[in-house]
Amino acid sequence: MLEIQAQIVEKPHGPFVKRTLRLGAPRENEVLVRLVATGICHTDLAIAAQYAPFPLPAVLGHEGAGIVEQVGPGVAHVAKGDHVVLTFAACGDCLNCESDHDAYCHEFGKLNLAGHRADGTTPFEEDIAGFFFGQSSFADYAVVNAASLVKVRDDVDLRLLGPLGCGVQTGAGAILNVLKPHPQSVVVVCGVGAVGAAGIMAAKLRSCHTIVAVDRVGSRLDIARQLGASMVVDTSTEDLSAVIDSLGGVDVAFDTTGNPDLIHMLIEKLRSNGTFAFVGGSPRDAKVSVPLPFLVPGRKIMGITEGDSHPATFIPHLVDLYAEGRLPLELISKCYPFDEMENAVNDARSGVTIKPILIF
Incomplete structure (x- = not known):
C-alpha cells in the first residue's frame, strides 16, 4: 500500500478535504501515475454538488498530467518514466471506438462514472469512490485505467498539459x-x-x-x-x-x-x-x-x-501546437498549490480564473 494525499468530497455541496489515503498496486490494464498537475473542470464541481450522479465520498479530478511510476500486467503502450496526459477511458472495442469516436464509447458510463472497477472494487483501501474518468487525479498518485493514458513528448512542461485531457480537448x-x-x-x-x-x-x-x-x-x-x-x-x-x-x-x-x-x-x-x-x-x-x-x-x-476526439492522436497533436506557440494555454491557466484547492475552486466558480491547475 502506498500512502497518498488526496482531495475528497464527502457529501453533496461539501468542500474538498485533504486526506491521507492508502492506494493499492495497479492491477491488469492499470498504471500507477505520479501526478505533476491536475486541472479543475466544472464537471468536477458539478459532481461535487451532485448535479450529476457519482458515488460519494469520492476522489474526483479528470485532467491529470504526470509520470508513469508502475505498469500493471497487460499494459504495453506506456512504460515507467513516460510523461502522460490522463483523459477519459473508452473500451476500444465497440463500433464507435473502432471508428475513432472514443468519446461516444458504448461503455462510457461504466468506465468513467461508476466510481469503481467492474468487480466493484476501487484502488483505495478506504471505502471511497475512484476511477473518475478512469483516473481520479485530485491526488498526488493515482491508479489509472490504462485506456485513460496518453503518452506525450517529454520536452514540454507537464504543468499546463492536464486540461488537454478534457476541457481544452472538448x-x-x-x-x-x-x-x-x-x-x-x-x-x-x-x-x-x-x-x-x-x-x-x-x-x-x-x-x-x-x-x-x-x-x-x-x-x-x-x-x-x-x-x-x-x-x-x-x-x-x-x-x-x-x-x-x-x-x-x-x-x-x-x-x-x-x-x-x-x-x-x-x-x-x-x-x-x-x-x-x-x-x-x-x-x-x-x-x-x-x-x-x-x-x-x-x-x-x-x-x-470531449471534442469527438481520438485522444491517442489528438492530445499529442495539441501538445505539438502548444509547443509551437499556437495554442497559448498560459493565457487561460493559473497554477495553485495542491493545499490551496478551495481557493482554486472558488476562483473557478467566480470566473476569476478560466482554468485553475493544481500543482503537486
Whole structure:
C-alpha cells in the first residue's frame, strides 16, 4: 500500500478535504501515475454538488498530467518514466471506438462514472469512490485505467498539459474535429471558460476571420481577444441578438453555457447550412423546439462530447501546437498549490480564473 494525499468530497455541496489515503498496486490494464498537475473542470464541481450522479465520498479530478511510476500486467503502450496526459477511458472495442469516436464509447458510463472497477472494487483501501474518468487525479498518485493514458513528448512542461485531457480537448476538438468552420464562416462562441477559450483558439487555427466571443465577465473577454476573437460581446450590457443580425446570421454557433434561452436564440440565427453545437451543462429538463421546416436548408443542431476526439492522436497533436506557440494555454491557466484547492475552486466558480491547475 502506498500512502497518498488526496482531495475528497464527502457529501453533496461539501468542500474538498485533504486526506491521507492508502492506494493499492495497479492491477491488469492499470498504471500507477505520479501526478505533476491536475486541472479543475466544472464537471468536477458539478459532481461535487451532485448535479450529476457519482458515488460519494469520492476522489474526483479528470485532467491529470504526470509520470508513469508502475505498469500493471497487460499494459504495453506506456512504460515507467513516460510523461502522460490522463483523459477519459473508452473500451476500444465497440463500433464507435473502432471508428475513432472514443468519446461516444458504448461503455462510457461504466468506465468513467461508476466510481469503481467492474468487480466493484476501487484502488483505495478506504471505502471511497475512484476511477473518475478512469483516473481520479485530485491526488498526488493515482491508479489509472490504462485506456485513460496518453503518452506525450517529454520536452514540454507537464504543468499546463492536464486540461488537454478534457476541457481544452472538448473545445478545440469541437471546432477542429467536428464543426470545421471555413475561414469565411461567422463563428460565435458563447462562454469563455476553458472549453470556449479552446474553441476560440481552434477557430483561430482554422483561420476564421469572424470569431465572436460571448461572456458576462470582462476579464474573460479581454483574454478572448488575445486568443484570437475578432469581436467580443458582453451580454450584461450588449444585445447579442442584434450583433448577430448585424453580421447576417451565424454559420457556427458553439455554446458552452447551457442556457436554454441563449441556445434558442442562437439556433434561430443560423444561416442556411449552419450548425449549432453545445457541450452540455443545461438543466436536465431543458428543452428547445424548432419548426421542422427550419431544418430543411441544412441547419443542424448537435451535442458534442470531449471534442469527438481520438485522444491517442489528438492530445499529442495539441501538445505539438502548444509547443509551437499556437495554442497559448498560459493565457487561460493559473497554477495553485495542491493545499490551496478551495481557493482554486472558488476562483473557478467566480470566473476569476478560466482554468485553475493544481500543482503537486
